[in-house]
Amino acid sequence: MKRQIPILIVFLVGLLGFLQYFVTGPISKGIYNTWLEWFQGVQGMAIIMAIISLTKRHWTNVRKGKNTIYSLITLFSLYGMMSLGLFIGIEKGSLFDKLYEYVMVPLNATTFSLLAFYMASAAYRAFKARSMEAILLLLSAFVLMIGLTSFGDMISKNLPYFAQWVLDVPNLAAQRGIVLGVALGVIATSLKIMLGIERSWLE
Amino acid sequence: MGIGLDVPKLPVFFAIIIYTFFLLYYISKARKGGNLFLRKIPGIEAVDEAVGRATEMGRAILYIPGLSTIDDVATIAALNILARVARKAGEYETDIIVPNRNPVVYTVAKEVVKQAYSTIGRPDLFKDESVFYVTDSQFGYTAAVCGLMVREKTATNFFMGYFWAESLLLAETGAATGAIQIAGTDAITQLPFFITACDYTLIGEEFYAASAYLSGEPVLVSTIKAQDAMKLIIGALILLGGFLGLIGKAGILNFLFP
Amino acid sequence: MNIWDRLAKIPRSFIFLIIGLSVFLPLLFKFTLPLNILKPVQEVYDFIENLPEGSSVILSCDYSPDVLPETHPMAIALARHMARKKLRVYILTLHPAGTGLALDVYNRMIKEMGARERKDVVFLGYFPSSTATILGIGENIRNVFKADYFGVPFDSIPAFEGVKNYNEIRLAISISGAALPEVWMTYANGRYGANVVAGVTAVMAAQLYPYYRSKQFIGILGGMRGAAEYEKLVNAQNLATKGMNSISLANFVMILFVILGNIAYFMQRRKRR
């Protein structure tokens, strides 16, 4: 009951989802649309799981008196923002939308912009031409970093075109080779899940 | 009811069936004890050397099993390699430190290290505080581990598993302390940082193959073999298409492509 | 402690300061570094330049605030060019968080670029399903744009006179940090043969160039550089041009760091052996 039925669900739902591609007619369109709609609905409800575990973890912090103020801030902003969105609305101009634009976006953008600083420090302290591979990588990076900026234009008119070429041809070949391998890996995992061979998700 | 077969799409159907056949064939062969040959991944010697280096220096090894969840393929591979590193560390009686970001991965990692020490007959070496849970926050975990690297002056750092933007911070801090660093990940966007900052990096599938090779676990090894079989077919198809294309006859293969 | 040891001991915050300044300072001063116009951007400019007065164009601002630095300057530079050419511009967005920025482009066209409301420019707001909207425009824009964002009905908007679908719409521009330009190309160009231009972040540009080479896009504006090039073409140098100066300087400093770091590393290793 605890293991057989979930594996049966994964197999049946997966098989139908796969086979419907090869059958023309309303039946296959029907399955495809229903699966997609239900998937988006159920996936939407999966957020419940994330919110429950977030609340559990921060609530235990508060109870144990560890890092309480910060955990309270997380809990308050979580339920505050959610109830604003659920009960008052998420349209343009609503408080929910303002909090998104003036709180969430700057926090997100600034957190990621920190990486520009960390890259500079890594460029100085860590990026060493230790091996032939590292040398090649740094050279290719230099070509891009100079070629697509004004210094590239200063050096020569067609350096930007060469930088573009490095992106369009050798880089494209490398990415394609890697994508082929990774795609095979992803498909193998999907097949193992559907066939019940891969069960780590059941714990 | 108008049900018909979408014929042009059938090549994909047969390709998936062939792939499934390879998977099941190799898994049954592996389970029946057939030896499946996997070439030795150069990165694996580097792992043993790095553990030896830490022993010479008489300092601890730091092992980070990635920041992802337990169901992530990369985390499973990282825990397989952790078992090997813990066994080697046990043989050389060198300390190992394993900070974790995910609570579930933490419990599994502790079990892996304890198991590793008992398989080499030294359960006494296992120190409970050597494997611990730090925090769930990405940058909170990173700041704590960077502090640990600088304070403990770990001689060897392992970064195995799935990483996000924090990979840069970890690899850079480790490099600055002069430690030997070995990384392994399938996080394509983070590989450039690991390649320039670490002494050795297992790239994408190499990382899976290394964990399969080390764990010897039948399903993992047979997945690599099935993938290799498909790569042979794809390689042959590319060569054929290339040759036919040169003489302008690539059209023959169009039926294969919906 | 010779020079190399000291160099190896530079604290991290000092490096942060240098890179911070190399990005911050160029923003304060108005100077332009040389910037060649690459073909994919030039072709967009030439196409719009040759459009007769009064031609209808769709400007779809499919981006959210978090990719603003690379995409918003593109929308403004393109809007400035189209306003100067007295074209009829229909502004909309297919991104749930894109309404605010699309409205900003609309207001700028009216206040700063002399476009007359509902005659030269119309603001249509957010449309949730991208595919249905793009396909709907192919059939009849009357069913899609029932009224503008402010509720003015389709029939009392002069800018829509004589326009039924892509046959009368000379160009569709999609600016985005995600894959929406590809959806415009697949359906508007693929199904109805409409001319499509993509304005995307640097990261997304790499994926779209193959479609430019196969002429499914008229042209592509890629990242901060694409925006700066277009600002130069319409000689209204603004955020993107300043941004390019920062990127150029910061990249230069980054490369210096790598070289310096490697020299210090190898000098120290030679000393130790």
Added chain:
Amino acid sequence: MITTDLWIWLSAFLTLAIFSFLYKDNPLYRFAEHLFVGISAGYYGAIYWHNAIYRFIINPLTENFSTFYYKIVWPELFEGKVYLIPAFFSFLMYLIPLLLGLLFFTLIIPKYSWLIRYPIAFLMGVGAGLALYPSFKARILDQVKDTFLPQFSNSLHFLNAIIIFIGTFTVLSYFFFSKEHKGPLKVLSRIGIVFIMIGFGAAFGYTVMARISLLIGRFYFLIHDWIHII
């Protein structure tokens, strides 16, 4: 000079709070980080409710139920024949995702939390099943087809096609594990690693510029929207 819009002040404060982490970890940063974790979880909670749960489960459920209800109470509303069975069935159909989704709540009850495997199984099944065909076609077949060589012509286009052909094949052979990298395979994989490194270098150069653009956006916000220096 300085803006009076309080919202802009709030954004500026939060931006500086995050930047303070560059100096060292401090209470200001930890406040901003915890606020970020809470607000983004709350944001996605509301967005998923409106754009996923309501739109794909609740709304169709209520609509189908009302048509089914009216078919019983006012059959004459629907000129022609009244089909009760299909109406009831379509209502029933939308109960299934609702029940599956509600099982997520069992996470709180330890005794029944294993029930959570049913919705996860459904998501895994649909995810795996629906993805097989498109990912095989788009990420394998289309890539292979585009690597086929055109007819000989001494043009840049042909040269590029040759380079892409060699690069793709050698990178693929680098990730081949069933045979020792000796003899021809060693040459192929050496060429492959050269292409991989060029690819990663290009990706690295791109990431640097993307991050700096974000930083430019933040600085521009501080000196334009907040303090109007420029």
